[in-house]
Amino acid sequence: MMNNTRPSFYLISSAVDGNVNAIEKILALYDPYISKCCLRPFYDKYGNVCIVVDMELKGRIREALIKMILDFDIPLETEE
Template identity: 80%
Template sequence: MNKTHPSFYLISSAVDGNINSIEKLLQFYEPYISKCCLRPFYDEYGNVCVVVDMELKGRIREALLKMICEFEIEE
């Protein structure tokens, strides 16, 4: 089953601090984050290939973790 968004239960559990839920949420967004972090890389011969910028990816993951911690669910 291809989900387009994480479940409310997963988000709620992650906001409550459940480590497993936080990890599942990070895994859910992993492909999207990696795609956003693609950058051209030139080798010593001038050849170009596309690679994931791991520093940028770490910053985005850190920002997502911060948003999870600060997120408030209103009833």
Template identity: 60%
Template sequence: MERIQKCPRFSIICSAVDGDEIAMEKILNHYNAYISKACLRPCYDEYGNMRIVVDMDLKGRVRTAIIKAILNFELEIK
């Protein structure tokens, strides 16, 4: 059976927007697999064999961009 991923709860998102580090980490952990998959790059070893690896520098920049976007996000509650 396929596992269904739910979005982070609204209360977690609100806390992250307010700057709560724990809530921010929960959101980043929720999207960790997606971020890792988006940061895959080919890497060649000394024998010329290619492997697909996660570019950790790129992953760090993506995580930083997500944190900035969350902190700049404006919630409009009606």
């Protein structure tokens, strides 16, 4: 069954402010999705195929997500 949990506004705003624990919680929330996106076929010396997580690609995606979190700008409502 899929987990449709979304990060709360508080968690997102804490992560945008640079809270390491909040960033780790967001990364943990999206870890299964990132892992699934990084699946690659691996051939052993006998020609057998195994599907494995490409850890280099996963690291790049996690790095990009952290950069996007830290660069995210939360618009503030203004009264007019």
